[in-house]
Amino acid sequence: MDFVLKEDEKIKEFSKRLNSEIIVVNLIKSEDIRSLRKKIDSEKGIVVVEAGSDEINKSLFENKRVGILVGLEKNRERDFMKSRDSGLNQTLCKLANKNKIIIGFSFSDVLNSNGIERSNLLGKMMQNARLCRKYKVKMIVGSFASKWQELRSESDLMAFGREIGIEKVNNKDVISFLENKKDYIAEGVRIIK
Numbered sequence: 001m002d003f004v005l006k007e008d009e010k011i012k013e014f015s016k017r018l019n020s021e022i023i024v025v026n027l028i029k030s031e032d033i034r035s036l037r038k039k040i041d042s043e044k045g046i047v048v049v050e051a052g053s054d055e056i057n058k059s060l061f062e063n064k065r066v067g068i069l070v071g072l073e074k075n076r077e078r079d080f081m082k083s084r085d086s087g088l089n090q091t092l093c094k095l096a097n098k099n100k101i102i103i104g105f106s107f108s109d110v111l112n113s114n115g116i117e118r119s120n121l122l123g124k125m126m127q128n129a130r131l132c133r134k135y136k137v138k139m140i141v142g143s144f145a146s147k148w149q150e151l152r153s154e155s156d157l158m159a160f161g162r163e164i165g166i167e168k169v170n171n172k173d174v175i176s177f178l179e180n181k182k183d184y185i186a187e188g189v190r191i192i193k
Contacts, residue, residue: 001171002157003048003104003142010148018153027070027144033059040065048104051075051087061095069096070104070144073124086124086131093135102174103132106144107152107160122164129165139166140174 004011007024015022025048030036033056040047040063047065051057051072060066072087079085088103096103105125113121132139141161145151152160161169 002151002154003140003144003171004151005144005146008148011145011151014148014151018151020151020154022151025068025144030056036060037063054087057087057092058095061092061099061101064099066099066101068102068104068140070106071109072103072128073121074109076124079120084120084124084127086127088128088131090131090135093131093137096132096137097135100138102138102140103128104144105129105139105141105161105164105166107141107157108144108146108150110160111150125164133165133167138174139169140171141166141169142171 001021001023002015003025004015004022005025005027011022023046025046026043028036028039028043028047028049029052030039031052036049036052036056036059040049043065046067048068048070049060049066050070051060051074057069057072060069074087076085076087095101105128110118110121110125129139131137139161141157141164143150143152143157158169
């Protein structure tokens with residue numbers, strides 16, 4: 001199972017050739033917290049948000065409507081002296097676990113980078129995967145393709161996930177987890193239909 005950003009005939013055709021099931025998601029992006037919250041509240045289905053600045057990321061991790069957060073390792077200005085600035089830390093991981101937010105790793109980000117930028121991005125993804133494992137945060141790996149050339153097979157995505165440190169990539173379990181999250185209100189409270 002793979003995630004794509006736009007529905008296109010070539011993407012559908014290529015996914016059939018790869019024998020891969022695709023889910024078209026609307027990636028929400030914004031530079032302002034207020035407009036971002038409005039977009040999240042108006043979204044139906046799985047809420048997939050692209051990470052931004054530290055201030056925006058903190059508000060995203062506190063929002064229970066966010067389902068998947070993608071691109072934490074992108075757009076980080078500078079690394080620290082002794083460690084990488086990967087966009088994720090123990091506080092955000094604890095919030096993600098509490099609010100049932102899934103961390104997404106985009107293969108198209110790696111595909112569209114090159115040289116030192118690609119190696120830094122992979123290192124940051126490895127660090128984020130390590131933090132997610134430590135604090136038991138669910139993770140997904142998707143191509144998040146906007147063009148058919150960026151689409152990859154499930155076995156390629158599973159290999160990429162293993163390479164960055166995710167032992168078992170199972171996006172179907174994560175989708176069922178997100179569907180159960182829609183009825184989630186607070187700890188111990190759930191909407192019954």
